[in-house]
Amino acid sequence: MKTPKALEALIDDGVIDEVLRPLKSGKEAAVYVVRSGDDVRCAKVYKDMAQRSFQQRVQYQEGRKVRGSREARAIGKATNYGRKQQEAAWKNTEVDALYLLRDAGVRVPEPYGYYHGVLVMELVTDADGYSAPRLGELELTAEQAREFHAVLVRQVVRMLCCGLIHGDLSEYNVLVGPDGPIVIDFPQVVSAAGNNAARRMLIRDVNNLTASLGRWAPELLDTWYAEEMWALFEAGELQPDTALTGRFVHEQGDVDLDGLRHAINDAREEALIRQQGREAAAEAD
Template identity: 50%
Template sequence: MKAPPRLQSLIDEGLIDTVVRQLMSDKEAMVFVVRHGEQTLCAKIYKEATNRSFRQAVDYTENRKTKNSRTGRAMAKGSKFGRQEQEAAWQNAEVDALYRLAAAGVRVPQPFNFHDGVLLMELVTDAHGDAAPRLNDVSFTPEQALQHHATLIAEVVRMLCAGVVHGDLSEFNILLAHGDVQGEPESTDFPVIIDLPQAVDAAGNHHAQRMLLRDVANLRNFFGQFAPALLKTEYGAEIWSLYQSGMLGNETPLTGRYERSHADVDMQAVLREIDDARDEEAARRLRMATAG
């Protein structure tokens, strides 16, 4: 196919050779399958994310570093320059998170390059070599649901130990890949986490706990459709409690149980959770309608 203008510059620079086809498009990005030599990659072209609310942007970008105080002030005021810088920071956050998490052993697409607002990364594939499906497009047996849920909980822990919270983890941004897995005698299916522009610093963002609890709850609710026993688990609260106490490691055994304290309830946090749940449900319905 003819290369979109945003990808033509990558061809001119020799970073890719040809554009094969468009893979997907949503409100934040367009993704294309591209070729570079013998490699088949995907190219993510970021759109200007005008659909994010200011509150959401503030929550996710809290404590992110800026180039200088002028940039920080412009971003806070929402000027044209500030919005451009904020969008650049949003894109760079995904690039930084991918490199950081790949180095930590988290199953994310391997990043290769970031040029002119385009992220080149591994094309995650299924058993036939085609683009891997999202979890929301797949049905599971109870055993498969328990297995993939356990794998993803371990990935959430590995991310947190690397200092990162995804911030928007759900069945819509996890792919079901196929390939070789260490310790497995044969190739098998395994989840790969994608879409990380909203990733936050676990120690530096005051909303990190709330986001992690929501991420884990999304996993519980999705896989709980296939394995109802998961709906009674409390992995999110258990993981964060261990993290706060300095007792969380990649191999820390988890039970899925958590005994809540009888401290006063933070009503502001509760109301915020209700707002987030409402926003998430609206976004979920939109994604389902778009997918249909």
């Protein structure tokens, strides 16, 4: 295929040898399958800030470190320089998170480098070498759903032990390889200690996974892993391998249990509607 302009510099520098095909394109970035020597990898090209809205990301940026006081002031005033610094920080956040999480044993794609604003990383594949499917594209047994849920909850725990929360975790940014689920897409990662919405985002992440996998194993809908791990995190007692029960005793008035259960069920229904939409689109093709 014709080399996208954003990847030309990587070919010129010998980072990659060839662009094989597009993999996916979303609001934040376009991902391409590329060849580097004998290895097939993927390259994530972040879209220009003009194509995205910073207003939608204010809640994620709270608590993130900025390189210097000048940059912090510029970002706060929304100057042109500040917007450029904010754009660079947004891209660097995912790169930094991938290296940190990979070193901590979290199941994420292996990063190979960040060049000219492009992240080159492992291409997650299935057992036959094709691009791995998303979790939401699979039909699962109850046993598989329980297994995947346990694996993903453990990844959330390990991320939290690194001081990070995914912030947008769902069945659509989890790939399933031969060895199980792998978490992707981290530009919106949240500081667990520095963001006032951290607990809410953690609960939303886990509830999204629970709602999706609860379609196949309904007993998962009666678990409270996010609340349990957050309580341990706040108490300084959460470790990467801490055993969780999924049970949690809420303080009186602490949470609207019925409302939260309805929210999970709504998410479950939304996931089913999206799946039906994809199936209908596939049949139309």
